[in-house]
Amino acid sequence: PAIFALRSSHFSTAAEPSSKQGSPPSVPNLIGGSFVKSQSSASIDVINPATQEVVSQVPLTTNEEFKAAVSAAKQAFQSWRHTPVTARQRVMFKLQELIRRDIDKLALNITTEQGKTLKDAHGDVFRGLEVVEHACGTATLQMGEYVSNVSNGIDTYSIREPLGVCAGICPFNFPAMIPLWMFPLAVTCGNTFVLKPSEKDPGASVILAELAMEAGLPDGVLNIVHGTNDIVNAICDDEDIKAVSFVGSNTAGMHIYSRASAKGKRVQSNMGAKNHAIVMPDASADATMNALVAAGFGAAGQRCMALSTVVFVGGSKSWENKLVEAAKALKVSAGTEPDADLGPVISKQAKERICKLIQSGVESGAKLLLDGRNIAVPGYEHGNFIGPTILSNVTADMECHKEEIFGPVLLCLEADSLEEAISFVNRNKYGNGASIFTTSGVAARKFQTEIEAGQVGINVPIPVPLPFFSFTGNKASFAGDLNFYGKAGVNFFTQIKTVTQQWKNLPGSGVVNLAMPTS
Numbered sequence: 001p002a003i004f005a006l007r008s009s010h011f012s013t014a015a016e017p018s019s020k021q022g023s024p025p026s027v028p029n030l031i032g033g034s035f036v037k038s039q040s041s042a043s044i045d046v047i048n049p050a051t052q053e054v055v056s057q058v059p060l061t062t063n064e065e066f067k068a069a070v071s072a073a074k075q076a077f078q079s080w081r082h083t084p085v086t087a088r089q090r091v092m093f094k095l096q097e098l099i100r101r102d103i104d105k106l107a108l109n110i111t112t113e114q115g116k117t118l119k120d121a122h123g124d125v126f127r128g129l130e131v132v133e134h135a136c137g138t139a140t141l142q143m144g145e146y147v148s149n150v151s152n153g154i155d156t157y158s159i160r161e162p163l164g165v166c167a168g169i170c171p172f173n174f175p176a177m178i179p180l181w182m183f184p185l186a187v188t189c190g191n192t193f194v195l196k197p198s199e200k201d202p203g204a205s206v207i208l209a210e211l212a213m214e215a216g217l218p219d220g221v222l223n224i225v226h227g228t229n230d231i232v233n234a235i236c237d238d239e240d241i242k243a244v245s246f247v248g249s250n251t252a253g254m255h256i257y258s259r260a261s262a263k264g265k266r267v268q269s270n271m272g273a274k275n276h277a278i279v280m281p282d283a284s285a286d287a288t289m290n291a292l293v294a295a296g297f298g299a300a301g302q303r304c305m306a307l308s309t310v311v312f313v314g315g316s317k318s319w320e321n322k323l324v325e326a327a328k329a330l331k332v333s334a335g336t337e338p339d340a341d342l343g344p345v346i347s348k349q350a351k352e353r354i355c356k357l358i359q360s361g362v363e364s365g366a367k368l369l370l371d372g373r374n375i376a377v378p379g380y381e382h383g384n385f386i387g388p389t390i391l392s393n394v395t396a397d398m399e400c401h402k403e404e405i406f407g408p409v410l411l412c413l414e415a416d417s418l419e420e421a422i423s424f425v426n427r428n429k430y431g432n433g434a435s436i437f438t439t440s441g442v443a444a445r446k447f448q449t450e451i452e453a454g455q456v457g458i459n460v461p462i463p464v465p466l467p468f469f470s471f472t473g474n475k476a477s478f479a480g481d482l483n484f485y486g487k488a489g490v491n492f493f494t495q496i497k498t499v500t501q502q503w504k505n506l507p508g509s510g511v512v513n514l515a516m517p518t519s
């Protein structure tokens, strides 16, 4: 039977009628504190990528339902903005406890809908949980500034105030972490929120929202609407939504960035990636190979911080054979299998796209050192599996290098020097993450200074920052000014009000001075 891990009273009530008839449950929206089944007649199947079972059906929410969600958020803002920050933080303290309590349920839902291994799904939840923990300190994070006596008897101070209704649009690859990058900080800063989960794996968002309600988040502070392009466009256009957080592909991200900012909204848009590792000949061989295999093939390469390209400098190219041996040893199976190292990719279309990019590499002269395209996974013959694949002799102009593959495919290139390797990496349009493996501090420092990437790793393969820093991105990997979480995240979800106050006994001379005041 399909495992749909949503079992709480909210969801099962909405799901029961259709489950009883044998059809998959409909994923509910959350509007004004109630989990409600959409009235829409159009829906999309949520498919388990390891088995092709239909797990649930996600509705294409109607415009009326969307408007109701925004209206509930707008109404809730009136009291939530005046709720003391200590009380808002207390909801986050409770939420982090509840996420820990239900982490297995969340992870099982993620594995069922998204495909990653259960252990990796725990990591997905845990990295989001850390943002909730961080949001527990919002009072300190959003403190303003004060300068006394800027002029005689006059003080100036700034306060950070919430924006109003904010919205978040999520990708499929981190069904828990990315919603948790968005709504916890937004609401603890005093905003209310409308979340649009990925239509491919909406279950974790609904479970997280149930937990947020259980933690004491008032009705209407967090709302969920499901759907695809139409609902996203409605979010971009809606006059009551003040800010949009987006994570996903460049096509959608640039469209959302332009459309929402044309309507005067703040937008933070985290997009695609092509992350490179530069391997210097002095690097520690075994540790580096382990790091490359884990960062290239973990989550079947469907991480925006996956290391998908290795640039071997000088003598380190001879390590390719070790890489192939280590990759061959990985077990590909359904994420629920305890010994699986990597699961399937998200959809048949994704598998087709990845295979096409591998083939285009081969046709343009790359050498296929390991081919995972025709892998057979016993017991899961219908899954969208691709085994670890390694292409060598790749060059910068190849399609497989220019485009994000987002699958378990590692490209290997060569460079004669660190300079050449850095210039090679910087020529790529993306700038999400990049790492160097070396024992030379001089090489590491040069790399750190010259590389054009938001997240830089030095002997660290996936340098995703913890929430007290921000997740950034350069070039085509990010659009906007204020990044996700950390100080920038708090700034994104608040606006500055600057107050100038005068408290002194004012002389009653009756002289009016029309000149610009100076101190």
Ligand code: NAD
Residues within 6 Å of the ligand: 169, 170, 171, 172, 173, 174, 196, 197, 198, 199, 227, 228, 229, 230, 232, 233, 247, 248, 249, 250, 251, 252, 253, 255, 270, 271, 272, 273, 303, 304, 404, 406, 432, 471, 473, 477
């Ligand atoms: P996607 O862009 O297809 O979908 C993301 C969201 O946008 C979904 O909610 C979807 O419904 C919506 N959407 C898609 N196309 C749209 C359109 N034309 N108009 C309006 N809305 C649209 O992305 P995905 O496949 O779910 O996620 C994978 C991508 O996300 C990869 O490119 C990956 O690198 C990127 N990603 C980036 C980061 C980061 O922090 N930089 C993190 C995770 C994923």
